[in-house]
Amino acid sequence: MEPQSxxxxxxxxxxxxxxxxxxxxxxxxxxxxxxxxxxxxxxLGVALPFLRKEFAMNNAEAGGLVSLFLLAYxxxxxxxxxLLSKFGVRRTFSISMILTSIATGLTGMVGAxxxxxxxxxxxxxxxxxxxxxxxxxxxxxxxxxxxxxxxxIFLSSVKxxxxxxPILGAxxxxxxxxxxxxxxxxxxxxxxxxxxxxxxxxxxxxxxxxNEGEIAYITEAAASKSGVKVGTQSKPIPWLDKIxxxxxxxxxxxxxxVLKSWNVWGCALGYCFQLGISxxxxxxIPTYLLTVKKFSVMNMGxxxxxxxxxxxxxxxxxxxxxxxxVEKRRKPGMMISALATAGMMYALIQSPSDPVLYxxxxxxxxxxxxxxxxxxxAYPMPFVSKEKFPLANAIVxxxxxxxxxxxxxxxxLLLDSHGWDWVFAFMASISALTFLILLTISEPLKIKHVDx
Numbered sequence: 001m002e003p004q005s006x007x008x009x010x011x012x013x014x015x016x017x018x019x020x021x022x023x024x025x026x027x028x029x030x031x032x033x034x035x036x037x038x039x040x041x042x043x044l045g046v047a048l049p050f051l052r053k054e055f056a057m058n059n060a061e062a063g064g065l066v067s068l069f070l071l072a073y074x075x076x077x078x079x080x081x082x083l084l085s086k087f088g089v090r091r092t093f094s095i096s097m098i099l100t101s102i103a104t105g106l107t108g109m110v111g112a113x114x115x116x117x118x119x120x121x122x123x124x125x126x127x128x129x130x131x132x133x134x135x136x137x138x139x140x141x142x143x144x145x146x147x148x149x150x151x152x153i154f155l156s157s158v159k160x161x162x163x164x165x166p167i168l169g170a171x172x173x174x175x176x177x178x179x180x181x182x183x184x185x186x187x188x189x190x191x192x193x194x195x196x197x198x199x200x201x202x203x204x205x206x207x208x209x210x211n212e213g214e215i216a217y218i219t220e221a222a223a224s225k226s227g228v229k230v231g232t233q234s235k236p237i238p239w240l241d242k243i244x245x246x247x248x249x250x251x252x253x254x255x256x257x258v259l260k261s262w263n264v265w266g267c268a269l270g271y272c273f274q275l276g277i278s279x280x281x282x283x284x285i286p287t288y289l290l291t292v293k294k295f296s297v298m299n300m301g302x303x304x305x306x307x308x309x310x311x312x313x314x315x316x317x318x319x320x321x322x323x324x325x326v327e328k329r330r331k332p333g334m335m336i337s338a339l340a341t342a343g344m345m346y347a348l349i350q351s352p353s354d355p356v357l358y359x360x361x362x363x364x365x366x367x368x369x370x371x372x373x374x375x376x377x378a379y380p381m382p383f384v385s386k387e388k389f390p391l392a393n394a395i396v397x398x399x400x401x402x403x404x405x406x407x408x409x410x411x412x413l414l415l416d417s418h419g420w421d422w423v424f425a426f427m428a429s430i431s432a433l434t435f436l437i438l439l440t441i442s443e444p445l446k447i448k449h450v451d452x
Contacts, residue, residue, distance in 0.1 A: 018213060019211060019213030019214040019216070019217050020209065020210055020211045020213065020214040021214065022204075022207065022209045022210045022214060023141045023142055023146075023150075023204065023210075023214065023218065025199075025209070026137065026141055026199075026200050027150055027153050027154075029192075029195060029196060029199060029200060030134045030137060030153075030154055030157070030196075030200075031153050031154065031156070031157040031160075032157070032192065033097060033130075033157075033189070033192045033193075033195075033196060034130065034131075034134060034154060034157040034158060034161070035157045035160045035161045035164070036101075036161065036185070036188045036189045036192060037097065037100055037127055037130055037161065037189065038157060038158045038159070038160065038161025038162060039161035039162070039164060039165045039185050040100055040101070040103075040104040040123065040127070040161075040185055040186075040189065041069055041073075041123065041127065041161075041282075042161050042162040042165040042282055043104075043165050043169055043181045043182060043185055044065070044066060044069070044107075044120070044283070045066070045162075045165075045166075045282050045283045045284070045285070045286050045287075045304075046165055046166050046169030046170065046173070046181060046286055046301070046304070047169065047173070047178040047181050047182070048062060048065075048066070048283070048286065048287060049286060049287050049290050049291075050173060050177070050178040051116075051178050054178075055112075055113045055116065057113070058412070058416060059411075059412040059413075059415040059416045060409065060412035060413050060415075060416050061412070062287075062412055063283070063284075063408040063409040063410070063411050063412025063413070063415075064408075064409050064412065065116070065117065065120065066279075066283040066408040066409075067405045067406065067408050067409040068117055068120040068121050068124065068405075069120040069121070069123050069124040069405075070124065070279060070401050070402075070404040070405030070408070071121075071124065071401075071402075071405040072120075072121045072122075072123070072124025072125045072128075073124035073125075073127055073128055073401045073404075073405070074124075074398050074400075074401035074402045074404075074405055075124075075125075075128075075398075076124060076125045076127075076128025076129070077128060077132065077394040077395075077397050077398035077401065078391075078394050078395075078398060079128070080092075080096075080128040080129035080132050080133075080394060081132055081390040081391050081393070081394035083129055084129060084132055084133055084136060084390050085387075085390055088202045089133045089136050089137055089200075089202050090196070090197060090200060090201060090202050091197070092129050092133060093129060093130065093133035093134075093193075093196055094193045094194070094196050094197040095193075096126060096127065096128070096129040096130050096133070097130065097189050097190075097192065097193035097196070098189070098190055098193045099122075099126035100123060100126045100127045100130070100189055101186045101187070101188075101189035101190045101193075102126070102186070102190075103119055103122040103123040103126050104123060104182050104185055104186040104189070105182060105183055105186030105187075106119050106122075106182075107119040107120070107123070107182040108178075108179040108180060108181065108182030108183040108186075109179070109183075131393075131397050132390055132393050132394055132397060134154050135151075135154075135377055135389075135390075135393045135397075136389065136390050136393070137200065138150045138151055138154065138377070139381055139386060139389050140202065140203050140204065140386065141203075141204055141218065142218065143217060143218050144328065144381070144382070145328065147378045147381055148318075148319045148320075148321075148328065148330070148374055148375065148378045149316075149319040149320060149374075150319070151319055151374035151375075151377040151378045152315045152316050152317075152318055152319020152320065152373075152374035153315075153316070153319070154374075154377070155315040155318075155370065155373045155374050155377065156311070156312040156315035156316055156370075158311075158315075158373075159308045159311030159312050159314075159315060159366070159370060160308065160312050161308075162282055162304075162305070162307075162308035162311075163305045163308040163309050163312065164305070165185075165305075166286060166300065166301040166302070166304035166305045167301045167302060167305050168181075168184070169181045169301065170297050170298055170300060170301030170302075171298075171301070172184055173297065174297060174298070204218055237329075240329070240332065241443070241445075244329060244331040244332060244335070244443040245331075245439075245441070245442045245443055246329075246442070246443045246445050247442040247443065247444060247445070248444075248445070249263070249382070249383040249442065249444040250383070251383060251384070251385050252264075252383060252384045252385065252388060252392070253385045253387070253388060254388070255388065255391060257388075258384060258388050258391050258392050258395070259395075261392075262440070262441065263379075263380070263383065263441045263442055263444065264380055264384075264392050264395055264396065265395065265399075266437055266438070266440055266441035267376060267379050267380065267396050267399075267441060268395050268396045268398065268399030268400070269399055269437050270334060270338070270376070270434045270437045270438050270441075271376045271396055271397075271399050271400035271403070272399040272400055272402055272403030273338075273403055273430040273431060273433060273434040273437075274337065274338065274341070274369065274372065274373070274376075274400070274403075274431065274434055275400035275401065275403050275404045276403030276404055276406060276407035276427075276430060277341060277345075277369060277407070277427045277430065277431060278311075278369060278370075278404065279403070279404035279405075279407050279408055280407045280408060280411050280423065280427060281307055281362075281365075281366070281369075283408040283411075284408065284411055284423075285304050285307070285362070286300055286304045288420065289303055289304060292420060293353055293355075293358065294353075295355060299355050302355075302359070303355050303358055303359050303362070306358075306359040306360075306362045306363040306366065307362045307363060307365055307366030307369075308366055309363060309366070310362070310363035310364060310365065310366030310367035310368075310370070311366040311367065311369065311370040311373075312370075313367050313370075314337075314366060314367035314368060314369065314370030314371045314373070315370045315371075315373055315374055317367070317371055318333045318337070318370060318371040318372055318373060318374045318375060319374040319378075321333050321371065328382075328445065329443055329445060330375035330376075330378055330379040330443065331375065331379075331438060331441070331443045333371050333372040333374070333375045334372035334375045334376065334379075334434075334438050335372070335435055335438050335439075336368075336371060336372065337368060337369060337370070337371045337372030337373070338372065338431050338432070338434040338435040338438065339431075339432070339435050340368035340369075340371075341365070341368055341369045341427075341428075341431040342428045342429075342431040342432040342435070343428075344361075344364065344365040344368055344369070345365075345424045345425070345427040345428035345431065346424065346425070346428050347361065347365075348361065348362070348365065348424045349420075349421050349424045349425070376396060376400070377393070377396070379396075379444075380392040380393065380396065382444045382445065383444040407427075407430075410426065411423050411426075414426060
């Protein structure tokens with residue numbers, strides 16, 4: 001039986017030993033592990049221009065190949081929530097990472113298009129439990145005032161994988177070939193899965209590395225018990241609170257309540273469009289740089305990394321923005337990101353051909369696109385119980401991954417029928433649509449009114 005959480009009042013905490021900060025070790029570990037997982041999915045974009053010379057396919061077929069992973073990944077979200085609830089994060093996450101690495105390595109060994117497609121589908125199913133596992137870990141291991149920052153760290157790893165992938169991938173292709181990209185990236189994930197299994201327990205109270213002071217710090221800042229209205233206490237910002245529709249929401253404790261919540265589904269739909277844009281950039285930018293901008297392979301590698309360097313910065317800034325500057329309000333970052341991204345997509349239509357200038361432009365694009373990402377993960381935490389949070393997170397992430405699966409294929413169709421200007425206009429349109437959707441969901445926040 002796991003030891004129960006120790007709850008102490010402020011005086012008791014001060015009487016105890018200084019609280020440990022092991023939760024930040026946990027954050028470092030999920031950042032490193034998911035960087036590798038993100039690289040495992042991103043490497044196809046780097047290999048795609050070279051892979052297509054061996055396996056002939058048009059743009060729509062190439063986009064469909066990219067979408068196979070994301071479609072399987074999306075389908076895996078709800079079953080993954082069940083697996084994590086039944087077997088715990090520690091075991092499920094570790095096994096998932098091992099299977100992810102195996103699927104990645106096998107991709108570099110295929111000799112025909114059908115096995116290649118099966119490997120991408122297998123990778124999607126294998127990687128499915130990872131994001132929900134990290135989100136559940138954040139919800140269990142961090143107090144409410146740090147959840148946005150922790151989510152920003154996690155989501156920056158999603159983008160840091162694509163930072164290293166084009167650079168390393170270009171070097172590997174130049175030295176050996178496209179197959180070696182997948183074999184090279186398969187190794188670290190297996191090693192890191194054992195680190196997770198032995199170092200990260202499902203809850204802080206079960207960890208031998210955490211003292212009572214840190215447990216108290218985490219649990220006292222968490223959401224209130226079931227049945228009570230929740231929402232972290234924040235100071236009013238009247239003009240902003242009216243725009244973002246601040247509400248004091250009740251906890252969703254049942255599966256039915258989560259499934260019927262427009263706040264959950266609206267968040268999922270917004271994430272669908274935003275992650276769809278990210279998916280296009282990930283899958284198609286290397287091809288765009290080689291075929292349209294006529295960059296060399298090495299220039300392609302460095303420039304293709306630029307949006308993801310920006311995304312790492314954007315995720316961290318977004319987490320800090322929602323946790324501190326706007327006092328745990330999640331929607332402002334999401335809405336700013338949606339509007340700014342729409343503008344950047346139109347800017348990319350007239351983008352410069354100089355590698356340095358293009359890198360600066362696409363770096364800014366990645367940063368603005370990612371400012372709101374951490375908020376999508378943290379948004380359901382205040383109004384969904386810890387027991388039902390994996391389900392809510394699975395719905396949001398499933399929506400995002402379905403968008404990520406659809407847009408690379410749609411991009412291929414647009415390229416075959418029209419051209420790149422249509423692709424960027426399409427992404428601008430769905431980002432603007434995201435902003436409109438976000439206007440319809442509430443900001444679940446309890447406002448602390450200070451007497452004059």
